[in-house]
Amino acid sequence: MDSNFTVTPELIQKLLEKHGTEREKKLLKYYKGEHDIVNRTFEDTSKPNNKIVTNECKRITNISVGYFIGKPVSYSASKENQAYMEHLQAVFDLNNEQKVNADLAKSASIYGYGIEVLYTSESLAGELEIKFAFLDLEEQDILLVYDRSVEKNLIMAIRYYSFTDVLTGNLTKEAYVYTEDAIYQYKQSDDGMELVDAEPHYFREVPINVYYNRDNVSDFEDIVTLNDAYNILQSDDINESEYTNDAFLLIKGMIADDEDIKDMKEKRVIHVEGEDAGVEWLIKNLNDTWKENLKTRLKNDIHSISATPDLSDASFGGNVTGEAMKYKLKAFEDNRAAKEREFKPALQRRIRLITNILNYLGNAFDWREIIPTFTANLPKADLTTDDVTKLVGAGILSKDTARSSVAAIEDPAYEAEKVQQETEDYIDLNTPKEVNIDDEQDAEALQGNK
Template identity: 30%
Template sequence: MQITESLIKQCFTELESNSSIKQKYKDYYEGNHSILKDYDMQDSRSNRKLIFNFPRKFVDNETGYLLGKPVNFISKSDDKDIVNCIDRNSSHWDKEHNISLRKQSEIYGESYELNYINTDGEFCATILTPLECYVLEDGTAERNVLLAIHKFKRRFDDTEYLDVYTDAEILHYKLIKDSEIELIGKHNHIFGRVPVIVCPANSERKSGFEDLISLFDSYNALNSDLVNEIADHRNAYLIIENAKIEEEDLLKMKQMGIIQVPKGGAVKWLTKDINDSFVKNELENIERKIYDMMDEVNFNENWASNTSSLALRNKLLNLENRVSMRQAFMEKVIKERLKNLFIYIRKKEGKVFDYRDVAVKFTRNLPTDLVGLADVIVKLKDVCSQETLLTLLPFIENPTVELQKYKTEKASASEEDINKNII
């Protein structure tokens, strides 16, 4: 595909349009909900605005559930070099990177990973969002990336810049007036494909909480109304019947705590009744719907202290189904990353690896019954390989390295036994 300035301008227009739409989701994640602007203010009344930041809670919980434990890699052909290569080139940054990438995709509906070679000649990756990046795909079932643009500013520089990524080079532009662009430089990259990977939140590429924004707004408004109603409730009025009290006498009565009225007179407070049961039921109903729609479990409810990990998984079944679909997208992103990594390795070290030989293993971030898990491993030791069984243990980050350590220790122990027998 021929990359022209006209095409780049069209992509930039799409970026500007998308960023204005996607900004809403960033605002909700950061707690800037619509109630801050749209709440119905009342003169001379309490106007507190309460915000319950469900978007941040759900996005962080779901991301932690999927990626709270490191992603493991296993070679299908039992090639130790390929696993060691991945560990050596990415283990020092990929856990935090995966979490941030997934989090951004849940907020915006999609996020982007840019692979590059840093100044030290190391393979690295950074995260871009729809607020600053636009990716043009070819429209096929594979959704191959044809072009990516990244808008940014440099520190202490008011000029906006635009980097354009193609399959062979990176074009550097400067934005000038009326969305015009000026080429200021370019250089080649090593990947032979656009080094930007799309990480979708779901097949529709919608924000993970987009469908619940109206419920969030209702929950915020109802809680705010209730708190303001209670705050206004303090402004009760004192009614004095069949008597007249001078203003100076009222001050004395307030100090003494005594009110004297003539026979037939009466003093009472005028207050307003609040149907707290109705409000409580409605709040609980909205909150329950929010958790149901997000397939989340409310851990603030009373749970039995001896709830097993299996029972916990049953309660999390809907969340597990939701996260399993996210896992499929995340696995594809990691495979694309490995493809770029192996291109880098081939050109730097001359070694050839096949990304299809790598199995990506995700471990749910849940309390684990290690005793039960150990029993399962013992029963399966003659069915599965030892390396595969090690992936079941949540505290082992790299099963290949762990297995190598185990074999080294066994060999060392055997040599010690032989030396003792000789002596």
């Protein structure tokens, strides 16, 4: 839209009418395992109709998110900005920042984007608190409105949902509209959307933050049809197996009634006459090799298109060198790097919005001074304590880096302070105290003690 707009009930109603969420609903169903095969029916209801779901969509999301954000994002600042970093860290700790980041990355993997809202509240002590929270698209819908500039700035966001009143049983639709200076609350009435409340905020931008995935698509969106095909093959394999178990006994050269069949079962003897007479099982011949090859091709295509490795592959075991592993994960790493390029600007915008409030409270911080750093969650051999000790002793590794390498140390900086304090306490305990002799009597007493 044009950036010069006025929030009105008519505008909100029109935007909500234009908003569609069918794509998001389908992607969520596939992540949860509710694939098309589940709804398959046959006209002949007596036929076996197994509905096997091999949920590649969920596997792709889980492995991609784990690799991308399994190790929390770290933040750094210069020594001159340590006070600023402490303010930010306090906000991060208050909001469980690592959990919110993981939820946003998972949402971006499923839908192609994840969304959070920033807001302020008052603590029990009466202090202003800066909050941010993940918005689950399963519980609510989010409509994003951008301007027509080259930057494509977010100028408005609408968070809306429906709920049923417990007491009255009435269904109500509610919407919150976020602009760069205010938050509006609307409720559905007989005449359309009705304004309930409006409050200013001081973030100076729309306090809705969007974290996009690579190309703004789901990690598994391109393999949905492949997953459907694999589900059909798996289900039909079980169906055919059941058909085989229900094989018919074919008797040539005689017509057997119920009494004859009963007699055959009891005596376990079948007597037939004639040149062409015989007895055999009538079963369907299964081309197992062809079907297994087809399933293998589908699996390979799923891994290739989604750029996720098959960790069950035997080549991932054994003594694989680090360089060889890098080449095997090349496409996976490229995907992770693309995610990082999309995720980082959103983290910086979060920091900028938080900083706007901190500066409103009297500070003069610059959000550009904080640098987020991502680390791929790739298994690697940890250094032993002996290895670390030798590297420090040889001057190859600093003590700060050594502390970071020890799994038992969660906060290397705090650990360094504790070591320093212990050193100072030891020096104090083992340093002889000076004796001040003020008068002659004290000196004689001291001499007598000697």
